[in-house]
Amino acid sequence: MDIISLFAGAGGLDFGFQQAGWRIAWANEYDRHIWQTYEYNHPHTLLDRRSITAIADAEIPAAMGLIGGPPCQSWSAAGALRGIHDQRGQLFFEFIRILRAKQPLFFLAENVAGMLLPRHHTALQNIKSLFADSGYHLAFKRLNAADYGVPQERERVFFIGYRHDLNLSFHFPEPSTAARDNTLKHAIADLQNNALPALSHQYSNGDCCAVPNHEYLTGGFSSIYLSRNRVRAWDELSFTIQASGRHAPLHPQAPKMELIAPDVRRFVPGSEQLYRRLSVRECARIQTFPDTFIFHYQNLAAGYKMVGNAVPPLLAYHLACAILAQLKPYLTAHANSPISVLNTGVADVSAIHSNH
Structure with a gap:
């Protein structure tokens, strides 16, 4: 079950998806200070080090899913708040460009809760429309990682969509008060x-x-x-x-x-x-x-x-498991499709749940 990762950073989101049973076949990260960390911890993933703006659609492999967190400083309440008008904020369009070209079964994009500030309302609505116009049923929600066992208060927004022909809408996993005991x-x-x-x-x-x-x-x-x-x-x-x-x-x-x-x-x-x-x-x-x-x-x-800057792997794992469970009927019915199902089992998550 191959997926591709954009703006991968150190790979917290990728690691969580891997623990849920997905395979990161190809990833992109432009920051040279991160390359060694990513490649050391993801030895089976091909890391493309170029700027995403320099990578043609045809150079990116086909995959079942597209995940990533476009740079968030432009949207941060602690930053410049320039949003989509900042060059980094515009990298959201690169994510959408590749989504439209590759048409995977699903996508997940993560960003800071600062996107929800009133000054970004129009830009946020435009981004939601672009996802829908790309052929996806969009689910959008602000999550607190503490509700999923991560021992910190950490609010982020998630865009998750299934391709229209699947006739599915993503359902976010329910938060747990018990998770806050960590x-x-x-x-x-x-x-x-x-x-x-x-x-x-x-x-x-x-x-x-x-x-x-x-x-x-x-x-x-x-x-x-x-x-x-x-x-x-x-x-x-x-x-x-x-x-x-x-x-x-x-x-x-x-x-x-x-x-x-x-x-x-x-x-x-x-x-x-x-x-x-x-x-x-x-x-x-x-x-x-x-x-x-x-x-x-x-x-x-x-x-x-x-x-x-990373997505907590445990939160990523819960989202990845939810996606896998919701897509399972489709994956079972299309096991012999051109994009092969490499592993329909869920991997051991002890690496996330056990810190030491």
Whole structure:
């Protein structure tokens, strides 16, 4: 069951789909700082390193599905908010171009919840129309990853569609309140005492970490960072893991920050030594990457960026399983179609559910 992945990043979305039984036959990622990480963790996927704008439709293999997360900075509430008017925002059209050319059975596109801001309403409606005009029944929803077992509050929007001739509409898996029991304690408690600070100029410790990538960014904190509490307790969910190491949440070993003036907080006096940013590996655990998923980088900023930009694999897995279950009657009836069904079973998901 081959699918293709655009704007693959480090491959969190891809990894979740693989654990559900799909095969990523071909992927595209233009950021050279990610290539080594993607290829190491997806050794059976052909990675095309060119800009998607330079790749002709005919160079992309046929597949049952198309997945990806077009760059989101243009839509982010924390970013420039230029949306579709930004060159990165326009990469959504490249996703749609390839969707129209390849006509897979389904597609999934992920982006930040900032797309839902009123200023982007017209652009969002146009994107929805483009998906429908491409020949797909579109399902659209904002999801919180915490409702699917991911130990953080993380809201993202998903566009998922089935080709019109399938006469199917995608049904999102139901959220679970029990899933929110997967707290910071469950995710990272065993990593508390063996993290390493970054080397000078935030360079990596390399293979010196007892646990891969278990190193954290050092240095001061901006006034913006100190404007609100950045500590979640052991029995809580994490704040959203962002793509910036400077804004990584603080470790739950520290007490919550004290409010001393409007929009000004400080570390609790006498406990300053407890305040450190979460390590790259702790952020990866919170994103539900297993420890066997290795991030390759020289400067820690690149590691945090790869982790923070990824779709949590566990959330991707739940969506991938739902797609597989809903397509199963069609796949069974067309097992001998030109695009062969390579594996109709669901793979072992222990790599996602078990962090260590």
